[in-house]
Structure formats: C-alpha cells, structure tokens
Amino acid sequence: MTLKIYxxxxxxxxxREQIIDGADGLDVTFDSPVTDHDASDDCGVAILGAExxxxxxxxxxxxxxxxxxxxxISDADIVVVRFGEKYKQWNAAFDAGYAAALGKSVIxxxxxxxxxxxxxxxxxxxAVAEExxxxxxxxxxxxxxxxxx
Numbered sequence: 001m002t003l004k005i006y007x008x009x010x011x012x013x014x015x016r017e018q019i020i021d022g023a024d025g026l027d028v029t030f031d032s033p034v035t036d037h038d039a040s041d042d043c044g045v046a047i048l049g050a051e052x053x054x055x056x057x058x059x060x061x062x063x064x065x066x067x068x069x070x071x072x073i074s075d076a077d078i079v080v081v082r083f084g085e086k087y088k089q090w091n092a093a094f095d096a097g098y099a100a101a102l103g104k105s106v107i108x109x110x111x112x113x114x115x116x117x118x119x120x121x122x123x124x125x126x127a128v129a130e131e132x133x134x135x136x137x138x139x140x141x142x143x144x145x146x147x148x149x
Contacts, residue, residue, distance in 0.1 A: 003143065006076035006099075007032040008069070009092035010084030011040075015109065015132045019080065022136035026143055031072045033065060040065055065091075073099050078142075080135055081125075083110035083118060093121060100124040107135055 005028055007016045020030055034040045044051075044060025051057040069091075073079055079099035081092050099106050108125040109132065110118055122128045129135050137148045 001143065002027045002029060003077045003139065004028075004075055005030050005139070006072045006079045007082070008073070008079060008095040008099075009082035009089050009109075010086075011035040011037060012086055013084060015082050015084075018132035019135050019139075022133060023139055026139055028139060028143070031076065033069055033072070069095060070098070073104065074102065076104055078105045078107060078139070080107045080109055081121075083108070083114055083121075085111055085113075096121050096124060107138060109135055 003026075005019075005023075007019065007030055011033075016030075016032060016035070023030075034043070039046075041058070041061050043064045044062070045057050047064065048060050051060060073095060076099070079095065081096040081099070083089050083092055096106055096108060106125040107127045107129060108118065108122055109129045112130055115122075127138055129138065140146055140148075
C-alpha cells in the first residue's frame with residue numbers, strides 16, 4: 001500500500017527533509033507547498049502582473065498557492081501539518097482544518113509549548129507529534145505494523 005503524504009506548514013527548518021530521509025524504504029510519496037518563501041510570496045504577481053498595493057500582491061499569491069495546496073491535500077492519504085517555533089503559520093491551521101473536513105488523516109507536528117494554543121487543531125488530528133522522527137515512526141507503524149525499536 002503506497003501512502004501519499006502531504007507535508008504542510010512551516011518552511012524555515014529542515015523538518016520535511018528529516019521525515020523524507022527517515023521514511024526511506026517505506027512505500028510513501030511526498031508532496032508539499034512551494035517552500036521557497038520568496039517564490040511563494042511573489043508567484044501571483046510574477047504570473048498575473050504587478051500590484052501597487054501589498055494586499056493585492058499577497059492576495060494573488062495566496063490564491064495561486066491555494067490551488068496547489070488544495071490539490072496536494074485532496075490527493076493525500078495523510079496530511080502532516082507542522083507548526084514551528086519562530087513564525088505563526090496561519091496557513092497551516094487552514095490546511096489542518098481543510099484536510100480534516102475532507103476526512104484526511106491529519107498528523108500535527110509542533111513543539112510542546114504550542115500545546116495549549118493548538119488544542120482545537122489537535123482535536124481534529126489523529127496524532128500529535130513533537131519530533132519529525134515520531135512522524136516517521138507513525139508512517140512505519142501504519143504501513144508495517146512495526147513498533148520502534
């Protein structure tokens with residue numbers, strides 16, 4: 001059974017690479033949003049034309065990114081949503097809710113200090129992890145039934 005995993009959320013650390021590397025040998029494929037921050041921010045104006053107002057600049061980019069995100073989440077079996085330490089990932093909250101509304105299995109990944117702030121998001125998730133390796137172990141268990149060790 002091949003699992004399609006969508007890796008959503010924070011783009012400033014290597015958590016995606018840790019999960020992808022850790023899942024080597026498992027029957028999984030990965031997809032994610034564009035993680036080049038500048039490309040993600042500027043895709044709308046680069047493709048559809050410049051905007052003098054920053055609101056419309058961001059609006060165009062958000063809409064184009066939403067096309068990619070919705071497709072990736074819709075195609076996924078499992079959606080992993082990372083909330084990082086440095087920035088507020090409001091888009092990740094949307095992604096978690098959208099995935100849950102579609103009936104997707106959601107794994108939330110965040111540091112323990114965000115426990116209270118994310119309690120409603122955690123309630124929609126099937127698992128809440130603190131480390132990328134825990135996500136890998138969840139994937140391994142789902143695919144093979146094997147426990148860590």
